[in-house]
Amino acid sequence: MQFLNGLAGAxxxxxxxxxxxxxxxxSRIVNFAxxxxxxxxxxxxxxxxxxxxxxxxxxxxxxxxxxxGAVTEISLLRRIYRAPELLQLLATFALVLVIxxxxxxxxxxxxxxxxxxxxxxxxxxxxxxxxxxxxLFLIALGPAVFAFLHLVLTRTxxxxxxxxxxxxxxxxxxxxxxxxxxxxxxxALGAALAGLGxxxxxxxxxxxxxxxxxxxxxxxxVVVVGGLGSIPGAFLAALLIGEIKAFCxxxxxxxxxxxxxxxxxxxxxxxxxxxLLGRPLAEARIAAGTESLAAPKAMLVLVAALxxxxxxxxxxxLVLLTEVFVFALFAVSLHFLLGPxxxxxxxxxxxxxLGAYGAALLVLRAGLPMELALLAAPLAALAGAAxxxxxxxxxxxIYLAMLTLALAQIVWSVAFQWDALTGGSNGLVGVWxxxxxxxxxxxxxxxxxxxxxAILFLWRAVDSPFGYALRASRDSPLRAGAIGIDVHAQxxxxxxxxxxxxxxxxxxxxxxxxxxxxxxxxxxRSVDGLVMVLLGGVQTLTGPVWGAALFTWLEDAVSRxxxxxRAAIGAVILLLVLAFPHGIAGxxxxxxxx
Amino acid sequence: xxxxxLITLCFIPITVHPQGVKIGELNSYKLFPAFLEPYKKGMELxxxxxxxxxxxxxxxxxxxxxxxxxxxxxxxxxxxxxxxxEKVNLLMGTFxxxxxxxxxxxxxxxKVLFLASEPLTDKIVWENGNRYTFRLRPSTYMQVAMLVxxxxxxxxxxxxxxxxxxxxxxSATASFRKLLAQAQPDVEFVAEQAPAxxxxxxxxxxxxxxxxxxxxxxxxxxxxDLQKFVREGNTRGLFRSTAVFNLLAGExxxxxxxxxxxxxxxxxxxxxxxxxxxxxxxxxxxxYQKRWNDYPRQGSVVGYTAVHxxxxxxxxxxxxxxxxxxxxxxxxxxxxxxGPVEWxxxxxxxxxxxxxxxxxxxxxxxxxxxxxxxxxxxxQPSNEEVRxxxxx
Numbered sequence: 014m015q016f017l018n019g020l021a022g023a024x025x026x027x028x029x030x031x032x033x034x035x036x037x038x039x040s041r042i043v044n045f046a047x048x049x050x051x052x053x054x055x056x057x058x059x060x061x062x063x064x065x066x067x068x069x070x071x072x073x074x075x076x077x078x079x080x081x082g083a084v085t086e087i088s089l090l091r092r093i094y095r096a097p098e099l100l101q102l103l104a105t106f107a108l109v110l111v112i113x114x115x116x117x118x119x120x121x122x123x124x125x126x127x128x129x130x131x132x133x134x135x136x137x138x139x140x141x142x143x144x145x146x147x148x149l150f151l152i153a154l155g156p157a158v159f160a161f162l163h164l165v166l167t168r169t170x171x172x173x174x175x176x177x178x179x180x181x182x183x184x185x186x187x188x189x190x191x192x193x194x195x196x197x198x199x200x201a202l203g204a205a206l207a208g209l210g211x212x213x214x215x216x217x218x219x220x221x222x223x224x225x226x227x228x229x230x231x232x233x234x235v236v237v238v239g240g241l242g243s244i245p246g247a248f249l250a251a252l253l254i255g256e257i258k259a260f261c262x263x264x265x266x267x268x269x270x271x272x273x274x275x276x277x278x279x280x281x282x283x284x285x286x287x288x289l290l291g292r293p294l295a296e297a298r299i300a301a302g303t304e305s306l307a308a309p310k311a312m313l314v315l316v317a318a319l320x321x322x323x324x325x326x327x328x329x330x331l332v333l334l335t336e337v338f339v340f341a342l343f344a345v346s347l348h349f350l351l352g353p354x355x356x357x358x359x360x361x362x363x364x365x366x367l368g369a370y371g372a373a374l375l376v377l378r379a380g381l382p383m384e385l386a387l388l389a390a391p392l393a394a395l396a397g398a399a400x401x402x403x404x405x406x407x408x409x410x411i412y413l414a415m416l417t418l419a420l421a422q423i424v425w426s427v428a429f430q431w432d433a434l435t436g437g438s439n440g441l442v443g444v445w446x447x448x449x450x451x452x453x454x455x456x457x458x459x460x461x462x463x464x465x466x467a468i469l470f471l472w473r474a475v476d477s478p479f480g481y482a483l484r485a486s487r488d489s490p491l492r493a494g495a496i497g498i499d500v501h502a503q504x505x506x507x508x509x510x511x512x513x514x515x516x517x518x519x520x521x522x523x524x525x526x527x528x529x530x531x532x533x534x535x536x537x538r539s540v541d542g543l544v545m546v547l548l549g550g551v552q553t554l555t556g557p558v559w560g561a562a563l564f565t566w567l568e569d570a571v572s573r574x575x576x577x578x579r580a581a582i583g584a585v586i587l588l589l590v591l592a593f594p595h596g597i598a599g600x601x602x603x604x605x606x607x
Numbered sequence: 608x609x610x611x612x613l614i615t616l617c618f619i620p621i622t623v624h625p626q627g628v629k630i631g632e633l634n635s636y637k638l639f640p641a642f643l644e645p646y647k648k649g650m651e652l653x654x655x656x657x658x659x660x661x662x663x664x665x666x667x668x669x670x671x672x673x674x675x676x677x678x679x680x681x682x683x684x685x686x687x688x689x690x691x692x693e694k695v696n697l698l699m700g701t702f703x704x705x706x707x708x709x710x711x712x713x714x715x716x717x718k719v720l721f722l723a724s725e726p727l728t729d730k731i732v733w734e735n736g737n738r739y740t741f742r743l744r745p746s747t748y749m750q751v752a753m754l755v756x757x758x759x760x761x762x763x764x765x766x767x768x769x770x771x772x773x774x775x776x777x778s779a780t781a782s783f784r785k786l787l788a789q790a791q792p793d794v795e796f797v798a799e800q801a802p803a804x805x806x807x808x809x810x811x812x813x814x815x816x817x818x819x820x821x822x823x824x825x826x827x828x829x830x831x832d833l834q835k836f837v838r839e840g841n842t843r844g845l846f847r848s849t850a851v852f853n854l855l856a857g858e859x860x861x862x863x864x865x866x867x868x869x870x871x872x873x874x875x876x877x878x879x880x881x882x883x884x885x886x887x888x889x890x891x892x893x894x895y896q897k898r899w900n901d902y903p904r905q906g907s908v909v910g911y912t913a914v915h916x917x918x919x920x921x922x923x924x925x926x927x928x929x930x931x932x933x934x935x936x937x938x939x940x941x942x943x944x945x946g947p948v949e950w951x952x953x954x955x956x957x958x959x960x961x962x963x964x965x966x967x968x969x970x971x972x973x974x975x976x977x978x979x980x981x982x983x984x985x986x987q988p989s990n991e992e993v994r995x996x997x998x999x
Contacts, residue, residue: 018811114637122640124864126834136842142817143843148810219834219864222640223805262800262811263818268772271803328691336684429773438773439705439728440679442712442735453691526683527716528709533680569684572674579637 014142015263016256021148023255024155025214029228030235030247031162032206038179038242039199042090042101043411045540046108048229050204053112054078054211055220056120059127062215067128075209082204086197089587094196096594099357103547104590106540109225110583117222118577127215147216154213158206159248166244175199179242230536234274237415238281240291249289253277272426279404279419286408312555316465323454331457332525337565338464339522344545344557345468346514351543352551353475354507355487356406357414360421361515361542363401364394366534368516369523370428373441378434383447387463387520394516395509397424402508406501421539429531440530444523460521467514472554474510483507548589550596559597627667628927630917631695633685633710634725635702638677641830642860642906643702646725647672648899649910656894657914663921670914671695677702679709686710690719696927697722699913704728704774711740720932724913725906727775729782732954733996739929741936741955743913745983747775747854749956750876751782752986753963754852757874758783758823759790761850767798767821769812771832776801779827779854787825797821802832809835813845823850829861837868846870857964858905862973869973873966878905879975883962891944912943912959916950945980954993958984 033047054074061070085108093100133150136143166172174195177185186192211220218224235254239246254274261269269276287293323331347361371393375386401420405413428435435441450456474480485493486500494500523529532538541564549560567585572578593600632650636643650670657668671693675682682701689695697720701707707726714721715737723731723742727750732742745753768783770776780799787794798819800812807828813836816824828836833856840846851870855861857877862869880892880903891911895903903911916939921927924935937952948959964978987993 014814015811018808018814021810022808117637117640122644123860124641124831124834126838126864126866126868129838134842136844142814145810145839145842217809217835217838219831221831223831227806258808259811262802262808262815265799265815267800267802267812267815270806270808271772329688332684332687332691432777437777439708439730442708445716522680526680526709528679528683528712530679530705530709532678532705568676568681569688572676573688576636578674 014140014144015259017139017144017148017152018263019256019259020152020155020252021255022259023251024151025210025217026231026235026255027155027248027251028158028210028213029207029232030239030251031158031244032203032210033229033232034236034239034242034244034247035162035175035199035206036203037236037411039175039182040090040094040101040196041182042105042200043099043414044203045102045105045229046085046112047105047203047207047232048225048227049109049112050078050082050207051211051214051228052116052220052222052225053081054208055127055215055224056116056125057208058212058215059125059220060120062128067130067216071209071212074212075205078208078211079201079205082207083197083201085204086200089591090200091193091196092591093594096590099351099543099551100547100590100594103544103586106544107583107586107590110579111587113222113225114577114580114583120220122222124219124221126219130216133216151213155248155251158209159244162244171195171198226536231274233415234278234419237412238278238288240288241411243288243290243292246288246290253289268430271429272423275419275422275426279416279423282408282412282416282419283404286412288412312469316461319461320458323457328453331453333565333569335453335457335460335525336522337562338460339518339525340541340545340565341558341561342464342467342518342521343515343542344549344561345471346511346518347542348546348551348554348557349471349475349514350507350511351546352554353480353484353487354504354511355484356409356504356508357411357543358405358417358511358539359414359536359543360417360419360539361511362534362536362538363417363421363424364398364512364515365519365522365538365542366424366428366529366531367394367397367512368519369529369533370435370441370519371516372520372523373444373529374434376444377441383445383450383524387524390520390523391513391516394519395513398509398512398516399505402505402512406504406508418536418539421534422536425531425534425536428534435531438531440528440533442528444529445527446524450524456525460525463517463521467517468558471510471514475554479503479506544586548586548596550593550599550602552595553598553602556596556598563597627669628663628921629669629671629693629695630914631686631689631693631698632670632672632700633675633682633689633698634672634700635677635706636672636674639702642725642904644906645860645901645904646906646910648901649895649903649907649912650914652895652898652907653911653914653918655898657918663918664925664927668914668918668921672700675701675706675710677706679706682706682710683713686713690717696720696921697917697929697932699917700724701726704731707731707742708735711735711737714739718929720929720936722913722917722936724909729778730774732956733993734998736954736997738933741950741957743916743957743959744909745959745961745986746956747779748782748988749983749986750854750961751779752786753876753961753981754854754874755783755786755790757963758787758825758852761823762791763822763850764793765795765797765820765822766825767800767816767819767823768796768825769800769802769816769836770827771804771807771829772801773804776804776827780825783825783852805831807832807835809839810843812836813839813843817843817845821849823852826851826853826856828853829855833861834864834868837865837870841868841870846873850874857962857966857975857978859902860904860906862966862975865973867968867971869966869968871967874963875966875975876961876963876981877975877978878908879962879964879978880904882975882978885946887942887946888944908944912945912948915943916941916957946982949984951987953990954997956983956987958982960984960986 057074133146239250371390375381545560549556699722857875924931939950960983964975
């Protein structure tokens with residue numbers, strides 16, 4: 014019986030994952046908003062089914078979401094394909110915020126439980142147990158959609174072009190394929206599949222505002238486990254994960270479902286770096302952008318100016334600036350990995366959190382004085398980064414990013430469930446600085462000093478022989494290897510350095526807040542870091558600092574003034590992405606050097 | 608020169624004579640809008656009532672609300688802003704337990720009164736309680752204790768439990784096991800399911816529970832998880848021969864979404880707003896419906912009562928000074944829509960209760976029947992136990 018439950022779960026998982034996989038395969042866009050499209054499909058279907066009935070509402074919702082996908086691609090994503098990689102990720106992240114607030118505005122705060130499917134409302138008796146008819150329908154539908162997609166991809170001209178573009182998009186373009194319409198078509202198809210998945214889910218779960226990120230992370234896992242761009246892979250992975258989850262529950266290990274899929278993903282990626290049925294990605298032939306290594310002297314002036322702030326500001330300005338410093342260090346450490354290191358991490362918060370938990374545990378459990386804990390805590394992050402980095406640097410590109418995500422989720426779930434040590438979901442409270450540092454002014458100077466020194470060190474490292482070897486390894490691993498650089502060793506070292514400094518930021522964060530909870534190492538924290546780096550500009554050294562300052566200030570100011578502050582932040586990010594595709598610092602530099 | 612003068616002006620702190628008494632309220636308005644939008648309406652109604660009656664100490668009562676972002680880190684920053692920039696006289700609010708605990712700890716550190724309106728965790732008044740933190744709603748322990756007498760009366764032997772896998776669900780289940788075993792020593796727990804919050808795989812969970820053939824089920828599920836569980840359970844016939852006890856499921860926030868799926872006969876804690884006919888509740892309900900053209904939810908009562916509690920405390924203290932407010936709140940007795948409550952001096956928990964009853968359907972909507980008010984004062988552990996937990 015649990016086998017059948019797993020099949021039903023796998024079918025709905027497959028629908029969303031297939032769309033995501035298609036979009037990534039062709040356009041290389043990591044579409045964070047895929048879960049939001051699914052959520053829109055749910056709300057639309059609930060809303061429509063009250064008017065035209067459930068069965069008609071499903072295709073209507075799918076078409077509507079598909080149309081929205083097409084509009085998004087034409088009006089937004091098309092403008093930024095030439096921007097540095099991952100910037101599209103920032104744009105889709107902004108969409109997540111906007112769509113969430115739109116749904117809240119349009120359909121209100123309460124969960125909406127949809128109707129049962131007319132004709133399939135009841136249950137049938139299987140082996141003495143009642144099994145929902147609708148789940149049987151879903152079990153049949155998954156393979157049907159799979160067969161349909163397979164036919165489209167292998168038997169039509171559109172499918173031929175999609176496969177060509179997935180394999181080598183520059184070559185397809187050079188051979189005269191009109192990429193614009195191909196990209197639009199694929200994005201619309203992917204969005205429609207997400208909408209369809211959402212609409213079909215309403216007899217099983219209520220439309221609610223929290224579903225978006227949960228769905229997109231599940232879908233990512235399926236896509237990556239199956240192999241990016243591979244529809245059969247997505248199908249197989251959906252089956253595997255659906256069944257594993259159902260059997261965990263059936264056998265009484267329900268607690269493990271919190272991370273089951275991430276454990277699967279980590280294992281698969283370590284054993285098969287391109288997923289179950291994936292192939293190595295063709296190297297994207299995007300010339301690595303020239304980067305500015307100038308850490309302007311102006312930064313020293315800025316630090317000096319910041320040192321004067323406590324003389325005339327109120328206590329809250331210091332609190333806010335302290336937070337800016339901490340996140341600036343976090344963003345700079347992520348940038349070290351992402352920019353010079355060329356390794357995108359979706360799980361950088363793990364090291365931030367390890368530092369924070371390290372600090373809290375050293376103070377609360379080991380009874381260390383706060384000053385020593387602050388110095389020792391980054392070692393926890395260092396150990397974590399050394400262990401995880403060793404596995405991660407063996408991969409590249411999006412697979413590397415997803416492995417960092419999976420490992421971060423595993424760390425998160427340990428912190429979340431290990432009540433005796435980490436305080437479980439509540440976290441740890443009472444992590445305050447020593448007496449002489451407890452005033453806002455003293456802690457402000459501590460944070461300023463620690464973060465400024467750490468950031469300067471990271472910037473110096475980029476310009477050191479190690480930094481040169483690291484960037485060589487990023488730009489051309491083959492040539493770098495040929496001249497005697499141990500590419501993996503450079504990358505591993507970069508991983509450890511970046512992780513350690515993220516840990517320092519985390520430890521400072523813990524002492525500035527007096528408490529920590531599993532959220533300090535959760536995915537949203539990692540995403541915040543990415544947003545800061547990308548907002549500021551990947552190809553500059555100072556960008557992440559500006560990005561961190563802007564994002565922290567935005568969150569503080571906008572959430573105080575505007576009720577729909579999530580949408581407002583999303584809109585600001587979208588504007589910035591369209592206006593400054595190279596980030597704020599990148600924009601300023603281009604202006605200056607022109 | 609003018610410009611420089613203007614800039615300088617910006618940095619001169621503007622000294623305003625304390626006009627009103629300021630409540631600094633922070634909550635996760637965007638994360639839990641279903642509960643917190645009615646909550647905010649309740650607060651505003653109470654604020655208008657207090658000020659229409661002349662305010663407190665001849666001063667106006669003011670309310671500054673902020674979104675706390677739903678994470679402890681952001682909430683602490685927002686609380687700092689309320690304390691140092693807005694110069695509020697007390698803090699109020701928070702929803703999720705971990706956010707409440709973080710703000711409570713900050714309140715203890717900064718010596719600011721914190722009136723935790725909603726978080727349910729037992730720890731905020733016990734293990735992690737402090738002099739400056741008070742909590743309004745009946746805790747997880749209290750609400751579980753309210754259900755236990757009915758559960759023991761049924762004399763069901765085989766029990767299964769299902770709860771969201773985080774502190775609220777874990778401590779609810781632990782309390783239920785302990786209290787039921789005390790009341791009925793031969794009880795046996797045959798299955799346990801702890802899906803991740805918001806991610807229940809309802810089909811598989813219902814199936815696994817059915818395999819264990821329990822006589823009764825204790826559930827701490829709520830919101831989307833509860834709706835999925837109810838629909839799957841109805842379809843698969845899990846509830847046909849099984850008694851079910853579900854915390855919170857009678858609150859309009861969660862009950863109203865179930866509509867014609869509402870399962871018959873479940874024992875729940877909740878708030879049958881349309882049926883409570885006491886004068887104090889009638890007065891509140893009429894005022895609320897007149898003001899907002901909507902019916903009150905559980906959140907409305909919490910927000911309304913929290914603001915009134917702050918006002919009562921200031922009146923009793925005859926001051927807005929923190930230490931005097933703390934002293935005034937300890938043992939403060941006040942009237943609420945649910946009847947009289949007292950703020951216990953021993954652990955700073957209010958004795959606000961909840962309504963215990965059974966679910967039923969009427970005109971395609973879920974309602975509570977056979978309900979009674981469970982006074983929070985009666986569902987507390989002994990004073991020694993409380994003192995031991997508070998390490999006093």
